[in-house]
Amino acid sequence: MAVTKLFGASVKRREDPRLITGRGNFTDHIKLPGTLFMALKRSPHAHARIVRIDTSKARAMPGVVAVYTGQDLVDKLAPVPCAWLVPDSDLKVPTYRALAVDKVRYVGDAVAAVVAENRYIAEDAAEAIEVEYEVLPAVVDQEKATQEGAPQLYDDVPNNIAFHWKLHAGDFDSAWNQAEVKLTRRFINHRLIPSAMEPRGALAYFNPGTGDLTIWCTSQNPHVHRLLLSAVTGIPETRIRVIATDVGGGFGSKIPMYAGEMLASAISRDLGRPIKWFESRRENYVATIHGRDHIQYVDVAATRDGKITGIRVKSYANLGAYLSTASPGVPTWLFGLMLCGAYTIPVVHVDVYGVVTNTTPTDAYRGAGRPEATYLLERVMDLLARELRMDPAEIRRKNFIPKEQFPYTTATGLQYDSGDYEATLDRALELVNYQQLRREQEELRAQGRYLGIGFSTYVEVCGLAPSAAAGAMGFQGGLWESATVRVHPSGKVSVFTGSNPHGQGEETTFAQLVADELGVPIDDVEIVHGDTEMIPFGMGTYGSRSLAVGGTAVIMATRKIKDKATKIAAHLLEVAPEDVAFENGRFFVKGAPDRAKTFQEVAGAAYLAWSMPEGVTPGLEETHFHDPINNTFPFGCHICVVEVDPDTGRVSFRKYVAVDDVGNVVNPMIVDGQVHGGIAQGLAQAVYEFAAYDESGQLLTATMMDYAIPKATMLPRFDVDRTVTPTPVNPMGAKGAGETGTIASTPAVANAIIDALSPLGIDHIDIPLTPERIWRAVQERRG
Amino acid sequence: MYPSAFEYYRPSSVSEVVQLLSQNPDAKLLAGGHSLVPAMKLRLSSPAALIDITRIPELSGIRDAGDRVVIGATTTYDEVMRSELVQRTLPILPEAIDVIGDLQVRNLGTIGGSLAHADPAADLPAVMLALGAELKAVGPSGERTIPADEFFVDLFTTALQPNEVLTEIAIPKPSGRTGMAYEKFANPASGYAVVGAAAVVTLGDDGRVSAARVAVTGAGPYAVRRTETEQALIGQEPTTEVIKQASQRASEGMTFNSDVFASEEYRAHLTRVFVGRAIAKAAQRARG
Numbered sequence A: 001m002a003v004t005k006l007f008g009a010s011v012k013r014r015e016d017p018r019l020i021t022g023r024g025n026f027t028d029h030i031k032l033p034g035t036l037f038m039a040l041k042r043s044p045h046a047h048a049r050i051v052r053i054d055t056s057k058a059r060a061m062p063g064v065v066a067v068y069t070g071q072d073l074v075d076k077l078a079p080v081p082c083a084w085l086v087p088d089s090d091l092k093v094p095t096y097r098a099l100a101v102d103k104v105r106y107v108g109d110a111v112a113a114v115v116a117e118n119r120y121i122a123e124d125a126a127e128a129i130e131v132e133y134e135v136l137p138a139v140v141d142q143e144k145a146t147q148e149g150a151p152q153l154y155d156d157v158p159n160n161i162a163f164h165w166k167l168h169a170g171d172f173d174s175a176w177n178q179a180e181v182k183l184t185r186r187f188i189n190h191r192l193i194p195s196a197m198e199p200r201g202a203l204a205y206f207n208p209g210t211g212d213l214t215i216w217c218t219s220q221n222p223h224v225h226r227l228l229l230s231a232v233t234g235i236p237e238t239r240i241r242v243i244a245t246d247v248g249g250g251f252g253s254k255i256p257m258y259a260g261e262m263l264a265s266a267i268s269r270d271l272g273r274p275i276k277w278f279e280s281r282r283e284n285y286v287a288t289i290h291g292r293d294h295i296q297y298v299d300v301a302a303t304r305d306g307k308i309t310g311i312r313v314k315s316y317a318n319l320g321a322y323l324s325t326a327s328p329g330v331p332t333w334l335f336g337l338m339l340c341g342a343y344t345i346p347v348v349h350v351d352v353y354g355v356v357t358n359t360t361p362t363d364a365y366r367g368a369g370r371p372e373a374t375y376l377l378e379r380v381m382d383l384l385a386r387e388l389r390m391d392p393a394e395i396r397r398k399n400f401i402p403k404e405q406f407p408y409t410t411a412t413g414l415q416y417d418s419g420d421y422e423a424t425l426d427r428a429l430e431l432v433n434y435q436q437l438r439r440e441q442e443e444l445r446a447q448g449r450y451l452g453i454g455f456s457t458y459v460e461v462c463g464l465a466p467s468a469a470a471g472a473m474g475f476q477g478g479l480w481e482s483a484t485v486r487v488h489p490s491g492k493v494s495v496f497t498g499s500n501p502h503g504q505g506e507e508t509t510f511a512q513l514v515a516d517e518l519g520v521p522i523d524d525v526e527i528v529h530g531d532t533e534m535i536p537f538g539m540g541t542y543g544s545r546s547l548a549v550g551g552t553a554v555i556m557a558t559r560k561i562k563d564k565a566t567k568i569a570a571h572l573l574e575v576a577p578e579d580v581a582f583e584n585g586r587f588f589v590k591g592a593p594d595r596a597k598t599f600q601e602v603a604g605a606a607y608l609a610w611s612m613p614e615g616v617t618p619g620l621e622e623t624h625f626h627d628p629i630n631n632t633f634p635f636g637c638h639i640c641v642v643e644v645d646p647d648t649g650r651v652s653f654r655k656y657v658a659v660d661d662v663g664n665v666v667n668p669m670i671v672d673g674q675v676h677g678g679i680a681q682g683l684a685q686a687v688y689e690f691a692a693y694d695e696s697g698q699l700l701t702a703t704m705m706d707y708a709i710p711k712a713t714m715l716p717r718f719d720v721d722r723t724v725t726p727t728p729v730n731p732m733g734a735k736g737a738g739e740t741g742t743i744a745s746t747p748a749v750a751n752a753i754i755d756a757l758s759p760l761g762i763d764h765i766d767i768p769l770t771p772e773r774i775w776r777a778v779q780e781r782r783g
Numbered sequence B: 001m002y003p004s005a006f007e008y009y010r011p012s013s014v015s016e017v018v019q020l021l022s023q024n025p026d027a028k029l030l031a032g033g034h035s036l037v038p039a040m041k042l043r044l045s046s047p048a049a050l051i052d053i054t055r056i057p058e059l060s061g062i063r064d065a066g067d068r069v070v071i072g073a074t075t076t077y078d079e080v081m082r083s084e085l086v087q088r089t090l091p092i093l094p095e096a097i098d099v100i101g102d103l104q105v106r107n108l109g110t111i112g113g114s115l116a117h118a119d120p121a122a123d124l125p126a127v128m129l130a131l132g133a134e135l136k137a138v139g140p141s142g143e144r145t146i147p148a149d150e151f152f153v154d155l156f157t158t159a160l161q162p163n164e165v166l167t168e169i170a171i172p173k174p175s176g177r178t179g180m181a182y183e184k185f186a187n188p189a190s191g192y193a194v195v196g197a198a199a200v201v202t203l204g205d206d207g208r209v210s211a212a213r214v215a216v217t218g219a220g221p222y223a224v225r226r227t228e229t230e231q232a233l234i235g236q237e238p239t240t241e242v243i244k245q246a247s248q249r250a251s252e253g254m255t256f257n258s259d260v261f262a263s264e265e266y267r268a269h270l271t272r273v274f275v276g277r278a279i280a281k282a283a284q285r286a287r288g
């Protein structure tokens, strides 16, 4: 068989030379003559009534072309849409204007837009706009926001509760009443700022002559943005082209529809000139979505030998001031459904309150819902182990879904595709040299040193699909993916994918798949993405779905190509198609390998079409829309080893072992990169990154001087390994690897630190485990 | 991240700088620009004019002046770090500079800029206090010398007048058995000092501390000497216990900053811990 030449090879990323030499096509690199630059005037208050906006000084400044307030645009731009309408949750979607009208609801809420001949003038003019506010009391804590007497953000969202979602599987009360061991806890999963390398921005040009809107923007899902832009501007989809070729990271933050892109489009239509808008990093921190931010109450019922018999969770999810595009779905479905984790938990009750507060809106951030579920479960596992004096590895083993039981249906209704959880645990234990480590821990403890070992045995849902499930969950879109494979007369191949990589490397991995299928050199395969004019339709890149869903669409389209090419080859070779074999890019007569046509010859013949088989049309191009039958469920075991300095609370990392199972791997180097980056992000949530507001709603971590994204020197070496349990869900047997690291690492790190401090009687400290928090906990115990 | 408009001047002598400063009261001197430009981009600072002092030969360079090392104000961190004279006589400087920012910052940031800016979390102010440096300033009425002890007066505020330029820093070469050390607790976001402690310890022939200078940055509004700690060391053998006692006094009478990362109480605690660590290391080095 001619398979697996490039599948499994660490082909170097083909996109990198362009990106690292500054020749990428990022939005801000695109220049159009006559462009005007937009700056937004943003609210300095978290909650205030707009009394008056005086734009006269700004308008009078030389170089200023126009100034818009919210009122000016009410008829020209519909509100920012929310597209995940979670059913049966009494969901209320309050009006979210691109420019606030009447009231501002978070620091950073835009109140006016200025367009000017250059960015400097635009910024000066934005500063010159005078806004009179009547400041109102603000609320930033989602639990307090639901309480009696809390400031109300909206008249039509009583108690600031935008929805109450529940999933009650099994009889928790009886599990609780019969429990031999009970555990009750409150956990905080704090707010994070996605911090993509490239902030958000757009260059929008509405050509009054043609009526076409072209917008270059920082998008993970250009077709979705086209659809939403059409909905808010009224410009038909056929007249909108969204281009997002190179995007500098997103982590979920470039999925939603935002004010900036909408305003640039509407104002360009108004003025007939190109409008460029780009966030500063500071704006990125206040006005691009944040992630996480849950307060969780957890009750766990278990047997004395360590088996969990039921779990009940009540979570307050902070949605921020408005409902961002996917925000209701993240803390509900993506969280609640995953509350069985890797374990045979038979009863799960979840109640989630989605609460609006005077903070930046939240939405999907790498992991989106699963990190919040995984952290909760993995902390519970450690707490239970401690309560029962069990080894944290053994209690996990005890609760694992056994490998014979796959496909396994969880209490929450998911069908886990495949798994062998113990294999990852065993491999990780071996790599970290567990028994030896525990002995070393004993010795160090005797010397007054604090070494800790932390586990995370996670499972996550990725390859987000299928469409029917999306519909049942209230997601206002399908979750399939499309691909068109166009073979040119020379035999070179263009692949048009609806996935839109923004750092994931699909220009390489998808080309590996196609080169293997067609037996052509990888250099003959080009991957085209990120342009709605070129690609049939795309749902985009998020939820670790590109390979599992988009890659499958590519393979299926490629197989259609092979079918057609086989017919043409058979015709040229004057045999029946059944008698033709295809190997290494050659079609040949079975049993007579010398009678052959190359793939390139067949491609040429398809376009010449001088002699085609009966009923076969000219050309060689196929499209496939793939809607998978299920999600995929990668899993693994991460172990972190730390030492804590009790005098300062500082943590030093000794070791980090990650054994993941993402099914078959197309490009190990790229998967390693995803795992490394993911661990860095998740580890950072445990010890470095946190967004903080003061009581009045000011973001205290509004720059990178205060918000600690992890730098290389702040991270340990990662020892990464894999087991391979293919998924039956797609022809590659590949799961997804984009979020595993982030999901797994936060609890592994937190558990390690708490394990280190356990001799002091500490069994929990909320993340982020900053040095001061640790030091305080130590002080309390030591007196 | 877009500053408001400003004029730009590039004088070629110190006297020209002084003249420009008198003529443009809203001007700011531009050295490495690694504190000033970020502040301008955030519009926290909007000077009407910038006077670029990086092309003035007399302001830059390191020379051996017998019992002192003299460093020009616009000498970059990198130049100081690489100076063989500095490495030999004032090893605390390369040690501290090594933990300032990153390569780009060290390539452009200047010694004079760091001191004149007096960021509460900057590293060199503490080091200069511990070294007993003297700072030379030139203004319309000529030249004057300001001891480091009198230079840092408040948050982002020094003894420099608005119309003065810092020209050079003179640092006495240590004599006898002297050890020096800088210990920093860096903020994971900014890399600046949450607390930084500098200690210069000299031992007599009897192994007892004959002189000690200890200073702290990051903890409070500006860098300060810790004289109680110094007093507690002098005349003593620097044992673990003596150092512990002395460092306990390091937080006495200080005002502490507080931010999202570290409260006043925690900074006070870190001050004691890092002062202790710096002294221990300096004493160890003095012993040789």
Ligand SMILES: Cc1cc2nc3c(=O)[nH]c(=O)nc-3n(C[C@H](O)[C@H](O)[C@H](O)COP(=O)(O)OP(=O)(O)OC[C@H]3O[C@@H](n4cnc5c(N)ncnc54)[C@H](O)[C@@H]3O)c2cc1C
Pocket: B028, B029, B030, B031, B032, B033, B034, B035, B036, B037, B038, B053, B073, B074, B099, B100, B101, B102, B105, B108, B109, B110, B111, B112, B113, B114, B115, B116, B117, B119, B121, B122, B123, B124, B160, B164, B165, B166, B167, B190, B191, B192, B193
């Ligand atoms: C990413 C980053 C990380 C950093 N990390 C650290 C760190 O860890 N520790 C640390 O200490 N610093 C750090 N810094 C600050 C850096 O050290 C600055 O370079 C330094 O503080 C200022 O020096 P400068 O030459 O850049 O001064 P500039 O920014 O040019 O000037 C700063 C101020 O001093 C004034 N000034 C400059 N020179 C003179 C002079 N000769 N006479 C009178 N006034 C003058 C200017 O007018 C201005 O007000 C960091 C900076 C950045 C950007």
